[in-house]
Amino acid sequence: MTYKELYQQILRKKSYLCVGLDTDIRKIPAHLLRTPDPIFEFNKQIIDATADFCVSYKPNIAFYEALGPKGWESLQKTIEYIPKEHLSIADAKRGDIGNTSGLYARTFFDPSSSGLDFDSVTVAPYMGSDSVKPFLEFENKWVILLALTSNPGSADFQRLNVGNASLFEEVLKTSQTWAGSDRIMYVVGATQASEFEKIRQIIPDHFLLVPGVGAQGGNLEEVSRFGMNTSCGLLVNASRSIIYAGNDYDFAQKAKQEASALQQEMEIYLDKYCN
Amino acid sequence: MTYKELYQQILRKKSYLCVGLDTDIRKIPAHLLRTPDPIFEFNKQIIDATADFCVSYKPNIAFYEALGPKGWESLQKTIEYIPKEHLSIADAKRGDIGNTSGLYARTFFDPSSSGLDFDSVTVAPYMGSDSVKPFLEFENKWVILLALTSNPGSADFQRLNVGNASLFEEVLKTSQTWAGSDRIMYVVGATQASEFEKIRQIIPDHFLLVPGVGAQGGNLEEVSRFGMNTSCGLLVNASRSIIYAGNDYDFAQKAKQEASALQQEMEIYLDKYCN
Structure with missing residues (x-):
């Protein structure tokens, strides 16, 4: 998927929502446990219910790996089921x-192997350029590089001062030399105006994958106001607040309501801030 | 496996060798491709041939993942086959x-899931404390935290100055507060005396997993002279130089010769520097 195709999908759906498929066998509705592949059955119903309201799906690979080979089979079926117009993100944080x-x-990129x-994969920057570049050798695929994450531990190293900038700003700057905004996005868990200003000075054009709206507690309006650029430039993820909105036979319907509510909010912010 | 058990195994075998199972379906001898599970068959023969000369095995998870569910099945069989006295390392670099x-x-730690x-897993530090601590909640399991890696890209961020120290030194210092040398080891791709001196000032007691002897080009004597502590404190990994020493019916025999040669060299350095 190209930058332009992603932006056009955002305009068409009036949404920049990414639905995180953090599908935990211990949390899905009990009636699904009687199906042959409960994880895939859950994802399938979530995708059917939410596809019109989001532009991206992000399976969190840990949830599938934790189940061994059968988890990988559920993941394969899920990625095949995600509609091609949606940007698929392997949230794997490899490197x-x-x-x-x-x-x-x-x-993540070679189905024959x-x-x-997947269309994209999240990558950790700690090991530097040669740990990231192999992902960039696959045409039409994206690297989504960790810059500033939303967890408390992001303060331990990402926010340390390296010369005049934080480490995460250094990651943004250095990685500019590896590829452009047509191949790299960034995970940015910022919520404050001052942070987004600095980030947008370094990377005005790039898409940012923003975690943490919903269960992790981010504020969608602030993220949109401070983070958006003229091509939207944002993918805002919500996982648990959507997929676990219900826990009974109507779980997909509840997920649809949550995704729809976020889409409607995003429609307002696109009108207001995407310019 | 405890710190003491690992040290005792090192003394008994006069070896601190870790054999990296970077088993690539494209590189193993052709005759194995006719067996039902070529990856496992290769690993089994490598393990049989080298077990007396090494104290640890380190499957590199990428090589198994790249094959999808059948790769995970080969990994499961491999980890079951590794003798319990060997420290098993999931080289996964998660976080x-x-x-x-x-x-x-x-x-990596819960077979019922x-x-x-595995006895241990390599973890990337970029996301900080709360990304590492869940691994430490499993009793008798180890975290092997990336500090200084051996690839060229380690210069991009790990060696940047953060105040008076490099980022990787900051990782060593900060992570001291998370657990002790009985639960954390570090990946340290150093080869120079001055670097090991600084590292051993910060973490005198910890085990270091040193990559890059062999195909990656490190020097075993220097690593041993500058990196060893009174409990050896080193696991030195060799992957390709051992497992691909041969590429025919005698590949396991060739691997045995390489592992044995490294063990004999290590025996000398243990006598000389472990004090």
């Missing part, structure tokens, strides 16, 4: 020496 | 928000 990152890239064909 | 890191911990029962 290793070049040789190994090349294999992680095959894992792993059975998975 | 995510607490909730998700908890699931990665289950992936994933079928895998």
